[in-house]
Amino acid sequence: MSCYNQKDYIVECLDSILSQEVDFDYELIISDDCSTDGTREILQTYSCIADPRINLLLRDVNVGAAANYHGLHNMVKGDVVFHFDGDDVMLPGKLQAQYDVFVEYADVNIVMHKAIYFSDDDKYQSETQFPGASAKDLLFFSRSELARWGTIAVHGSYAYRRSSRKAKIDHEVMEWFFAMDSLMTGGRGVFLNKSYVKYRCNFESTSYLSSKKGKIKAYNLYLADLYGYFESNKDLQIDLYANFLVTALAMCKSVRMLPASAVHFLFSNIKCFRPSVFIETFKVRRMIGPKQSIR
Known part of the structure; x- marks a missing residue:
């Protein structure tokens, strides 16, 4: 999980991750990009009292979203990697549902799913839609289909096999680049027909996508x-x-x-x-x- 100046959201985000019911071991690596609003202090307190699975990286210098993301993902040791942002909310069943796909299908390198867009006051809520036949639980897609369709899921919905990422990147790219990278040497992707993340989207926001x-x-x-x-x-x-x-x-x-x-x-x-x-x-x-x- 990467975060920066998200003190109003970080506890809800952490609680939503650590309350997931799973049958596998995992490590939660959190990289804070030198927050100045109190996020860092919340993380320090939370990591001391909450869960030994937390591995906290507190940067001394703000390196920017891209470097923070790359450095964070270079730290992972597990076979399956989930990415999450500090202002979103993980819905029950997410980790297990995606992990089960990787276990069942050895040729699947990336799994994503639908999301619920929402505002802080909950006056706005809207679910993303499924790119396949609505009766299906999941959709398999190929490298060529992902190349054709482009970005089809929010950032917090991605999970991938660590062994599938080959590109060495030292500059800023969009998440679709990495999704493609996971399929470049073979394998398939899966899109689940269920929302497992609440994606924060305020009309007036400090997010760069709001300007x-x-x-x-x-x-x-x-x-x-x-x-x-x-x-x-x-x-x-x-x-x-x-x-x-x-x-x-x-x-x-x-x-x-x-x-x-x-x-x-x-x-x-x-x-x-x-x-x-x-x-x-x-x-x-x-x-x-x-x-x-x-x-």
Whole structure:
């Protein structure tokens, strides 16, 4: 779990994790990125009285979200890794449900699930949707499908096999990059048709995704990931092009701009455009978002 200045949420988050009922051993590694609002002091008190499974890393210098994330994940020792943010709430059954998929299917390298978006006052709640047939409990997906669909789940829903991550990264990337990395050498992904996390989403928030500047940054990071995979994976270019086009359209709608480099990419690689693949990608991306959005 990574956190920074989340004193109002951190106890609820920790309680939701440590109250999970599981039949396996786990370690909870928490990396605080030099919080200044009292989060660090809460973590210190909590770790002393709560649970010996907590491994607390308190940074002396703020390194930023990317370095904090990479450093944290480099510390893990377990076979299966779950990521969580300090302002979200884990719902009952999450850890066991995802772990059971890894145990049952040896070729599954990543498992994700639906989420419930919510605001602090609970006046806003909206569940994300399932990208498959609604009657199914889970959906298996391939590397090419993930390349095509892009980001289909919130950050706190990801769990992966530690052995599946191969990329060595020293810069900021979006979580979809790592999801792809877990499938690059083979294996499948699974999407569970149940919400196991409450994802905090306030209309007025300090989150960078709440501002135009922050959204532009996120889109540019995501497009950079797409550029990279497109250049290094010729067999995925048709899928990645559809992902890029849908993302570009979403960026235009959200922030009313698109980098010139993105426009150039779309025109110079128009040979990769397939109407059927684009339509599928567009439908899936519309499908997996919360039914109601406040930002």
